[in-house]
Amino acid sequence: MKVQPEEEQRIVAAIEAAERVTSGEVRVHLNSTCSGDALKDAQKAFRNLGMHRTAERNGILFYLALESHKFAVLGDQGIHDRVGQSFWDGIRDAMVPELRAGRWVEAMEFGIAEAGRALAEHFPHQGTRDRDELSNEVSRR
Numbered sequence: 001m002k003v004q005p006e007e008e009q010r011i012v013a014a015i016e017a018a019e020r021v022t023s024g025e026v027r028v029h030l031n032s033t034c035s036g037d038a039l040k041d042a043q044k045a046f047r048n049l050g051m052h053r054t055a056e057r058n059g060i061l062f063y064l065a066l067e068s069h070k071f072a073v074l075g076d077q078g079i080h081d082r083v084g085q086s087f088w089d090g091i092r093d094a095m096v097p098e099l100r101a102g103r104w105v106e107a108m109e110f111g112i113a114e115a116g117r118a119l120a121e122h123f124p125h126q127g128t129r130d131r132d133e134l135s136n137e138v139s140r141r
């Protein structure tokens with residue numbers, strides 16, 4: 001499945017907007033297929049992307065296998081401890097209807113905004129001291 005440059009740009013813009021108000025980091029990883037468990041693949045991608053290395057352990061990863069229609073969202077220990085599993089479940093449940101309808105970019109934009117709100121609440125932006133610890137580019141495999 002082909003991802004259009006403008007689709008990718010919309011996702012990057014959503015990540016940038018989210019990170020403007022938080023020290024937390026959001027990434028999106030797109031796979032074409034996923035044969036097994038999406039959460040396991042997402043955890044693997046999380047590590048491969050070095051997302052466990054943020055200072056406050058507040059990275060959030062959205063994982064989507066476009067052709068397999070599999071999806072997972074997970075956060076590092078710092079943010080997970082504050083929001084709990086129900087938060088990830090809530091984001092997922094809210095995104096599923098859009099994903100099912102094929103509106104995956106809209107689903108991502110919504111999820112990223114929700115993740116950004118939670119991050120901003122627990123990890124406010126640090127002004128000039130804030131660093132972009134993880135690239136905002138969409139990761140592809």
Ligand code: CA
Pocket residue numbers: 019022023024025130131132133
């Ligand atoms: Ca940051």
Ligand code: CA
Pocket residue numbers: 019025026132133134135136
């Ligand atoms: Ca970033």
